[in-house]
Structure formats: structure tokens, C-alpha cells
Amino acid sequence: MKYIKKIRFNSIKSRLIYWFLLMGLAPLLALMIAAYIQRVNAVTISSEEKIAAIRDLKVAKLNQWVDENIGDLNVMSGDYQIRSLEAVFNNHGKRTIEDNNKLKVANELLYRNLINHKRFSNIFIINSNTGLIELSTNENSIGCDEVSSDYYKKVLESKNLYIEEVHFTEYTNKPHLTFSNPILCLAHSKHIIGVFVVEIDLDKSINELMFNRVGLGETGETILINKDTVALNELRWYKNAALKLKIKAKPAKRAAKGETGVIVSNDYRGKEVLEAYTYLPKLGWGFVSKQDMSEINAPILKMVHQFIILFFASAFVIFIMAVTISKSILKPIIILERTAKKIGKGDFSIVTGVNSADELGSLSKSVNKMILSLKSKELIQKGVKDISSKIMEQTSLQQFSTDIITELKAITKAKTVVFYVLNELSSKYEPFVSLGIQNELLQSISTLEATTKFGKNMNTGDVFYQTDYPENEMFNLKKLADFKIPKQLIAIPVKVEEIVVAFIVLLNDKPFTIESYQIIKQSTLNIDTSYSSLISNLRVGILAENILKVNEALDDKSKILGKKNIALLKQTSLTSEANKELESFAYSVSHDLRAPLRHIDGFTKLLNSKIKDNIDEKAQGYFDNIISSSKQMNQLIDDLLTFSRMNRKELNRKNIKMNIVVNGALKTFDLDIKNNKVEIVIDKLSKAKIDTALISYVWINLMSNAIKFTRKTKNPKIHIGIDEETEKQIVYFIKDNGVGFNQKYVDKIFGVFQRLHTSNEFPGTGIGLANVKRIINKHNGSIRAEGKINKGATFFITLPKT
Amino acid sequence: MENLKRILLVEDDYRDVELTLAALEEINLANKIDVVNDGEEALDYLFKRGKYKSRESGNPVVVMLDLKMPKIGGLEVLKQLKESKELRIIPVVILTSSKMECDLTTSYNLGVNAYVVKPVEFENFVKVVKELGSFWATLNESI
Numbered sequence: 001m002k003y004i005k006k007i008r009f010n011s012i013k014s015r016l017i018y019w020f021l022l023m024g025l026a027p028l029l030a031l032m033i034a035a036y037i038q039r040v041n042a043v044t045i046s047s048e049e050k051i052a053a054i055r056d057l058k059v060a061k062l063n064q065w066v067d068e069n070i071g072d073l074n075v076m077s078g079d080y081q082i083r084s085l086e087a088v089f090n091n092h093g094k095r096t097i098e099d100n101n102k103l104k105v106a107n108e109l110l111y112r113n114l115i116n117h118k119r120f121s122n123i124f125i126i127n128s129n130t131g132l133i134e135l136s137t138n139e140n141s142i143g144c145d146e147v148s149s150d151y152y153k154k155v156l157e158s159k160n161l162y163i164e165e166v167h168f169t170e171y172t173n174k175p176h177l178t179f180s181n182p183i184l185c186l187a188h189s190k191h192i193i194g195v196f197v198v199e200i201d202l203d204k205s206i207n208e209l210m211f212n213r214v215g216l217g218e219t220g221e222t223i224l225i226n227k228d229t230v231a232l233n234e235l236r237w238y239k240n241a242a243l244k245l246k247i248k249a250k251p252a253k254r255a256a257k258g259e260t261g262v263i264v265s266n267d268y269r270g271k272e273v274l275e276a277y278t279y280l281p282k283l284g285w286g287f288v289s290k291q292d293m294s295e296i297n298a299p300i301l302k303m304v305h306q307f308i309i310l311f312f313a314s315a316f317v318i319f320i321m322a323v324t325i326s327k328s329i330l331k332p333i334i335i336l337e338r339t340a341k342k343i344g345k346g347d348f349s350i351v352t353g354v355n356s357a358d359e360l361g362s363l364s365k366s367v368n369k370m371i372l373s374l375k376s377k378e379l380i381q382k383g384v385k386d387i388s389s390k391i392m393e394q395t396s397l398q399q400f401s402t403d404i405i406t407e408l409k410a411i412t413k414a415k416t417v418v419f420y421v422l423n424e425l426s427s428k429y430e431p432f433v434s435l436g437i438q439n440e441l442l443q444s445i446s447t448l449e450a451t452t453k454f455g456k457n458m459n460t461g462d463v464f465y466q467t468d469y470p471e472n473e474m475f476n477l478k479k480l481a482d483f484k485i486p487k488q489l490i491a492i493p494v495k496v497e498e499i500v501v502a503f504i505v506l507l508n509d510k511p512f513t514i515e516s517y518q519i520i521k522q523s524t525l526n527i528d529t530s531y532s533s534l535i536s537n538l539r540v541g542i543l544a545e546n547i548l549k550v551n552e553a554l555d556d557k558s559k560i561l562g563k564k565n566i567a568l569l570k571q572t573s574l575t576s577e578a579n580k581e582l583e584s585f586a587y588s589v590s591h592d593l594r595a596p597l598r599h600i601d602g603f604t605k606l607l608n609s610k611i612k613d614n615i616d617e618k619a620q621g622y623f624d625n626i627i628s629s630s631k632q633m634n635q636l637i638d639d640l641l642t643f644s645r646m647n648r649k650e651l652n653r654k655n656i657k658m659n660i661v662v663n664g665a666l667k668t669f670d671l672d673i674k675n676n677k678v679e680i681v682i683d684k685l686s687k688a689k690i691d692t693a694l695i696s697y698v699w700i701n702l703m704s705n706a707i708k709f710t711r712k713t714k715n716p717k718i719h720i721g722i723d724e725e726t727e728k729q730i731v732y733f734i735k736d737n738g739v740g741f742n743q744k745y746v747d748k749i750f751g752v753f754q755r756l757h758t759s760n761e762f763p764g765t766g767i768g769l770a771n772v773k774r775i776i777n778k779h780n781g782s783i784r785a786e787g788k789i790n791k792g793a794t795f796f797i798t799l800p801k802t
Numbered sequence: 803m804e805n806l807k808r809i810l811l812v813e814d815d816y817r818d819v820e821l822t823l824a825a826l827e828e829i830n831l832a833n834k835i836d837v838v839n840d841g842e843e844a845l846d847y848l849f850k851r852g853k854y855k856s857r858e859s860g861n862p863v864v865v866m867l868d869l870k871m872p873k874i875g876g877l878e879v880l881k882q883l884k885e886s887k888e889l890r891i892i893p894v895v896i897l898t899s900s901k902m903e904c905d906l907t908t909s910y911n912l913g914v915n916a917y918v919v920k921p922v923e924f925e926n927f928v929k930v931v932k933e934l935g936s937f938w939a940t941l942n943e944s945i
Contacts, residue, residue, distance in 0.1 A: 594899045594922055599817040602924040606824060634922045641901075 012333065013326045020322030021315060028314055032307045039300055047274055047296045048262050054215050055276035055289040058222050061209055066282050069179055069200065070161060076113055077181040077196035081105055082125065086185050086193040089127045089134065107135050119205035121172060125183065126152050126195040134194065146195075151180035155195045163283060166202065166232045166243060175202045175232065175242045202242070207233050219273075220291035223247065227284050229256045237269055251277040255286025264293060332360040336367055348375040376515050383411045383519030384526070391530040397421070400534055401433045404527065405504060409435050412516035414506040415486050418442060421502045424727065429503065436507075458493055458500060463521050465490045467511060488512055492520055496532040497655065497802075582644075593637050601630040639767035642697065646774045651691045653779075658685035658732065661692060662720055665699035672707050676716055683721035686730050688799045694775045701768045702734045702795055709738030709793065729781075729800050737792040746785055809935070810862040811837045812844040812879065813897075814871040821924070822866070822897075825931035836862065841874025845882060848889055861892050864938040869898040869905055877908055884913045895934055 009015040076082070085106055088099040095103075110123045114137045124136035131147035146152045154162040164178040177200045185191035210222050210233045224232040229252045235241040250265045255277035267273045267290060275290040342349065348371050355361060390407045394400035405417040416436035420429040423444075431442035457464040466489045486507040494502040506512070506520075608623045615623075662682055666673075673680060688695075703718070710716035716737065723731040741749065750773040776783045780800050787793035809831065813819045819837055826832045838844045844867070846852040850859065865883070869876035876896065883889045893915040898905065901919050909917050918934065921927045 594920075595815065595818070598899070598920060598922045598924075598927065599815075599821070601922060602821040602824075602927060603817070605924040606821075631923065 013323075013330055016326035016329070017319060017322040020318055020325070024318040025311070025315055028311065032311065036300070036304065036307065039303055043296060043300055047291070048276075050215060051220075051274055051276040051289055051291055052262050054220075054222070055278055055287060058209070058289060059278055059280060059287050062206070062224075062280060062287070063282065065205065065209065066163075066280075069198070072113075072117060073161065073179050073181045073196065073198055076109075076123070076198070077183050079109060080186070081109060082183055082196065083186045083193070085125070085134070085183070089129055089193055092127070092130055103135060110135055110137050119200050120198055121169070121174075121176060121201040121204075122197075122199040124197050124199075126197065128156065128183075128192050128194045151178045151197050152195050155180045155182050156192060159190070159192060165226060168243060169199060172201070176200060177202060177206070202233065210234075216289070216291050217295050219295045220289070223252070223288040223290070224280075225252050225256060225286040225288070227256050227286075229253055229286065232285065235268075249275070249288075251275040251288050251290070252286060255279055255288055332356065332364060336360075336364060339367060339371070343371060343374065348378065376518075379515045380518045380522065383515070384522045386411065387519070387523045388526040388530075391527060394530065394534055395537065397534060397538065398433070400531070401502075405433060405435050408504065408506060408520070411519055412490070412506055412508070412512055413510075414490075414508045414512070416505075416507040418505045418507075419502065420445065420505070422500070426727070432502070454491070458491060458503060461493050461495055461498070461500060463490065463492050463517075463524055465512065465517055490517065490520060492524060492527065494531050495528050496535060501535070502531065593633070597630055597633055597637070601627065601634075604630070636767065639771060642771050643767055643774070646771065646778065651694070651778060653689045653691055655687055655689050656692055657687050658690075661690070661696050662699055665696050665703060668700055669703055669707055676707065676711060678707060678710060679715065679717040681717070681719045681721075683719075685720070685722060685732065686725055687801075688730055689802055690779060690799065691775075694778070698772045698775050698797070699734075701772050705768070706734060706736035706738065706793075709740075710736050711738075713738050723796060727801070729798055732797045732799070733794055734797075735792060735794040740789050740791045740793045741785075741787040742789055743787060746787070749785055750783070807834070807860075808862050809835050809938070810844070810847060810865045811835050812839075812841070812865065812867045812871070812876065813837065814839050814868060818868070818920070821927060822931055825928040826935050828928065829932050829936050831935045840871045841876065841879045844879045845874065848879075848883060848892075849886075861889065863893075864934075865892055865894045866897045866934070867894055869896060869900055869909075877905070877912065880909065880912045880914060893938060895938075897931075897934075 009018065081102070085102060088095065088102050091099055106125070110125070114120050114123055120137075122136065122138050122141075124133050124138065124141060126132065126146045126149075127134045131145055131152065133142050133144045133146060136142050151162055151164045154164075159182055162180045164180065166175050166177050168174065169176045178197060179200065180195050180197040182192040183194040183196050185193050206224065210224065213220055213222070213236075216222070219236075221236040222233075223235060225247055226232055229247050230243060231238075231241045231245045231247055233242055235245065238245055245268065247268050249267050251261075251263060254261065256279070258279040258281075260278040262274070262276045264272065264274050267275070272293040273290045274293055274296055275288055277286060277288045279286055339349075350368050350371060387404065387407050390403045391400060394403065401419040401421070405419050408414065409417045414436070416434070418434040418437065419432045421432040422428070423430050428444040430444040431439065434442060457466070467487070486509045488508040488511050490506040490512055492504040492506075493500040494504070604623060604626045608620075608627075612620075659682065662685060666680065666682075672678070706718045707716075710718070719733075719735045721733060723733045725731070750769050773783055776797055776799070782798045783795060785793060785795050809826075811819065811822060813822065816839075819839075823832050823835060823837075826835060836847065838847050843853070844865075847854045847857070848861075848865075850857060867876045867879060876898070880894055880896070883892065883894065890913070894913075895916040895918060896905075896909050896914050897918050897920060899920050906917055916934070918930055921930060
């Protein structure tokens, strides 16, 4: 497994082919190897058996042949006429006619034998008295002295049969085998009268037997060797080998030594052969039967060839199968892979060609879904971008609204697009620009009332999409006989500071796509922002124009004023410095004043409680005066602190409903209102952009005054409401029915430490209203008061809307 | 460290001390108060050194701390107290006449447990001191 893991595939296809081949070919290979081993074993065993059998057969035949020869020789040499030659032999040199007749008869016998036995090339008889050849089928040899010949000597010595080594005869130059046997005396069978010799031509005997190579195939042969391992017969692969070729092969040596066996070794040619060897004891020869291994193994080789062909044929078939199968499996995967790459490059075309019902088919469907959703996302992004780039940095409302409805019409394929704008009085939405409808058909929409579905939806401030919009609800379209009103509607409110200042209506007969709706939804913030900045730019432009005109007029005046200004400037800087010093002085003083005041208050009360029972009413009055004084002083310090802090503090303005602030302030006086049974009336108050904490102080102060100054009135009443509201500002009022004041002194009530009443009548610090005025001024607003003695007072606060 | 079962009042103005004690008297805590008159004394007391070297060991259950004092101010005392491993667990209440925002935020950044502006009216002052005293007394049980 370690090695398998090491292989890295670059594609699923090559991996599949690899595994197919491995799974298919591995068992085949194993089978082949097993078959090969079995076959080799079988062939080895059978060929060994065969070669040994051939050896044994041949050896048996050879032995039989030798026995035949011995038998023939015994018969011939034991013949009566031969044995009766004793007397003849003894009469050497002086032979009688009878002797010659006997010799003649014997000679005929020899010739007869020679003819009868074709393997005999020569038969002769040696006289043991003389050692000369007496009779011979080769007449030339008669009279030759054979005393030193082995076949003569050995027979005399052993008095028994002697087989001489194969040798060449002088006259035939052919290898011969010589059998010699003693001729025994008729009277005394132990007396030898001569030696009977037979020369056997091997060509006509043994070689015939040896040349019969049945069962040894095309390369096999049998070899006879003498004790010196010289070949005795003619060989298949070596001409005239007999008695000339000394065989050095291992089996030959072993056979010569008298051993028997079967081995594989190299023969005299040096070729690998299977050899069976043995020893022929009667002749003293070795015998080898052999066959080339190449021939023996030929069928195995053939089988191996077949195996190789089979192997490669199987491999080819498996490969083709693997390629086909992997192709069918991989085709969809490859298609999906290509699709994924395409998506990466931004091409969102749908996957095609994978229609199978399996997992791949469902994967392809999922990928298609994904592509569609990506497509739609891209479409939405592009739409949002297009819209935002169209409406950014527009400087005229006409251009802005035309561009945006053109773009929206193109993106959503709407039939009709209308841009409505809130008029200056905020009373109506008027059609400003439109596409796909005649302007005459359009009417302004008076309000976005909650009674109509359209108004209700519009009031939420969100984009809404209404299918099948009811005709009677259709925002005011003049009906023409032939104008079919589209029933699919998308309305886009344009908000500035939470107020719907304009809206766009898209109409179509066909449903809008989800993408269109999404583009619009995601663009609303952009539209709002752009519109808002456009409006403020326009305002700035108008302001700038006005200012320019005024400036021109002022320019002249300023020249005159310029001189005066320089003098004033000096004074102003002095004043503002003094003011600053005063402020910081007031701040630190009021802080430091608190501690002694606390001590005065604390110890007075401690002292009072200690001696309370021992003092008279008058003394107690003094205590009360000290205590109320310190209380007043504390209030004074508080107001001073607020006063001094006012100039330093930055406003933290927020859009908030004034009712919330007023109600919060009112809570401070819950107890007073209850005690004095004051009737409080608060109208609905518009929103304003204010610093809540400071305006809260304003209301508390004004309410405190109102409550204070109605203390002596029957049925006291305080009314808070709106006096006037324009596009730019709101005027709030607070009215009471208290003691009021003389309008003559109205300038004094907002000054520091200015009071219109004695503190006996109505206690107060005289700083409260000064603070109120400063706060309102800081808001770029204004405050004024109206009053009549005993008829109550009304304070008017004017605050800008933005 | 063991609890000393005492309240430490750090106040330089003897009149404020008296008023505070008068308030605490009403809930029978006046005899549980140790008074020091400036920041230096307060630190000596807390770290057991100088004049207070041989005082009974243990931490006060709460420290009522004025801000504006001679020598060492209340904020410095608070800082050193909260930097000390042994003392940082002592609850500290700032009791001051300063309504300044910077004093308030600095105190909370240094880890103060409560910030109380001394009310000018005696009734309110008594109410606040009583509330503080009994709150910590209850919290630390049986002073």
C-alpha cells in the first residue's frame, strides 16, 4: 500500500485505468505464474523419466547384444571341428593331408559364420602353440604373430572370454570390437589349444542400435564411452567421433566411474542438456542418453509465448474497457469541472450534457441552480451599481429624476415609471417626470393617508411590490378608455430625514423579476442619500445666490461701516475677554460657594433642632429665614453655573418629538400640579432638532415660572402648543393665566438678575430666563414674551427645523 | 486581611466632618468612624505607617473620601489604594462638592465604587450619608 500511495494521479481517468489494470491483470498474472511453475515441474519430471527409460532400454538391448555375441562365440569356439584341430596345431610345420582337410573344413566353418553374422567383419583362430594365426577370414592375416596381442594374451592368462577395447582395425579403418574366447581341448577341457577371435564391425551392430533415436526428438542421442570417456559410437553433432572424441562432460565421467543417474549439465558441445547415464559392467563402458534442454523446454517456451500474448491481449481489452467506463463516468465530471472554471472566469452559462438520473445528474442540477443564483446576484450588483453611478453627483433635480427613472425602466423593463415630488407646502406629491405615460394622465397625490393601501404601504417608508393592484386603489390616474392600467406595481419612497419627500412608481403588466425587486431594494439607501445631498446642494445654491445679492448691497454699506468696525473690534475683543473671565469666575465661585452654604444650612438646622423647644415664635422665624435664604442661594448658584456653562458647551442636537421632552419636564412638577390643581393642556408638538438636555431645562424653567405665577390664581391653567409652523421653523408657546406682567418691562425679563416681582411675592433667582434665552439663541432660535398684568403671560419659542 | 469593622472618613473640613458624624449618629454608626484630615494621613492610616504605625491591623470596611484636600488630594489617595494588592478590595465612596465631569470620570477610571455629590440641603445630606453608611454596614454585616 505504501507504494500505491506514492503514485500521484493528475486525473481521475488515469487513476481509474490504473486500478482497472491492476485488478484485472494481477490475478491473471498470478494464474499464469502458477500454471508455468506446474508445467515446468511436469515437463521436468516427465522428461527425466523418459530419458532414464530410454537409457535403461538401450542398456538392456546392449547387454542383450553382448550376451548374443558371447553366446555365438561360445558356440563357434566350442564347435567339435574347431576343437578337434588340436592335433593339427600340434603338427606345426609338417602337416598331413588329413590335417589340411581338417583346416579346410574349419575354414569353411569360419566363412559360414562370417556370412551368417553380418556384424562380424573378421573371424580368426590363433594357434596357442605358436601364437600365429592359423585360420582367418582375412587371408592376409594368416601367419601373423599375435603373441603380444591383448585378445590372445588375456585369454591365455584368464582362460576365459575377453572383450577387447574398441579399436580401429588396420585394414578397415573402422572401429571394431573384438571378442576372443579360448578353444578347449576335446580330451582335457582345461587345456587351451588356441584362441578364437571375432572382430565385430560397430557400424553394423552397436551403431545401428545407437542411431535408433526414437523418443529423443530432434536433438537427443545416446553415447557410449570407454573407461577413458572416449566416445565409442558415431555422434549426432560430431563427425567421426568414435574413438577420437574424448568427452569431458560431467555425466560421461560419472558413467565411466560406474555411477548411474540423471542430471542437467552441459554436453560436449557446451549446450545445456538433460542426461541420463549409467555403466555397463560387462564391457566396462559408460552409457549416456541425452536431449537438449531447449527442445525439452520448447513446449514451456511456447506456453510462455502464449501467456505473454494472452496477457497483453487482456491488458489491451481491460484498458479499452477502463477508458470507455471512465469516459462515461468522467464525462459529466469533466463538464462540471469546466463549468466551475468558467464560473471562476465569470462565465455563467448553464451546464449541459449531464442528464443522468444519478448523483452526477443531481449535482449538475445543483450547479445549475448555483449558477442561476450567481447570475442573479451579479445582475443585482450590476443594477445597483448602474443606478448608483447614474444618480451620484447630480446637480439638478430634473437631471437626477430623469436619469433615475430611465435607468429603472431599463433595468426592470417597466412599462411606466413616474417620479413624484412633495411640493413646497408638503401637502401634495406632484408628478415630476415620467416615462411610458402621457403627463396629462397623471394627477398629484394629495396625501399618503393610511386609509388607502398605497398610503399605508408608503408610510412604512419601505419599497413595496404589489401584484394585481386594485383599480379603484390605483393612485390617481385619469382613466382613458383605451389605456389599460398595468396591475403590477413597485413603489419606491425617497426619504430625507425619515420623511418621504418623493417617490417613484413603476408599473408593468407582467410581474417584475426578483432581481429587479432586489436591485431596487438595495438601491434605496443610495437613492435617499443622493437625493438628500442633491436637495441640500440646491438649497446651498439658492442661499448662495441670495447671499450674493445681499452681499452686493452690503458691500457698499460695509465700506462705510468698515471704519466704525475697527473701533468696535477693539472693544469687542475687550468685552469677550472680560466675558470669558466672568464665566470662569462664576464657575469657580459657584463651586466654592456650595461648601459654606452647606455648612450654614446644616449647622442652622442642627442648632434649630437642639433648641427648638426653648425658643419663641419670633426666634423660630429667624431660623426659617436663614434656612430659606440658604435654599435660595443654592438655587442661585445652580443657575449661575448653568449660565456660565452655556457658552462653553457644544450643542448635541437630535431630531426628537417635542412632546417627549415636554412630558419629561412636566414630571418635575407632579407634586405642585397636584397641590395647586393646575390644569395642563399639551397639544401635539412637531419634531425639532434640539439638544434634549438644554431644551428640557428651558421647559422646566418656563413651567416653573408658569406654576409659580399661577399660584394665586383661581383655576390655574397652563397650555403648551404650536403657534405657527413653516417649512423652516416652528413656534411653540406656553401660556398661563397667572399674574402676568406689564408689557412695558418685557425687555427686562430675559436679563440676568432682572426680576419683575419681589422675591417675597414670587421667589426666584433672576437668572432662569436669562439662561432660557441663551439656550434658545444657541439653537439659532428666538424667544419672546407677551403679558398683561393679572391676565397671564405667554412665552413664544421659535426653533429652526433643521 | 482581617476586617477592621471601622469606616474611614477622609475629610479636611472639620465642619463637614461634624455634619457627617451627626448624620451617622442617627444610625448609631458615629463611634465606628475613624477620621483623617488629609490625603497624606489617609495613606498613612491605610498603609499603617507614620502616626498610624501601631494602629490595630485590618482594613476599614469602607472609605469615604473627599476630593479637594491639602497635601495629597482624594484622587491620588484613590489611585494608590487601588494600586495596592491588599487595599484594592476596600470599597471607596467619593463624597465631594465637585460636580465637575472630569472628577467623576477620573474617579470611575480609577475604580471607585460610588461617587456622591454632597447635597447642600442638610436633610438631603443626612439622607445620603445615612444611606451610604447603612448600605456598607449591611454589606459587611454586624459592624
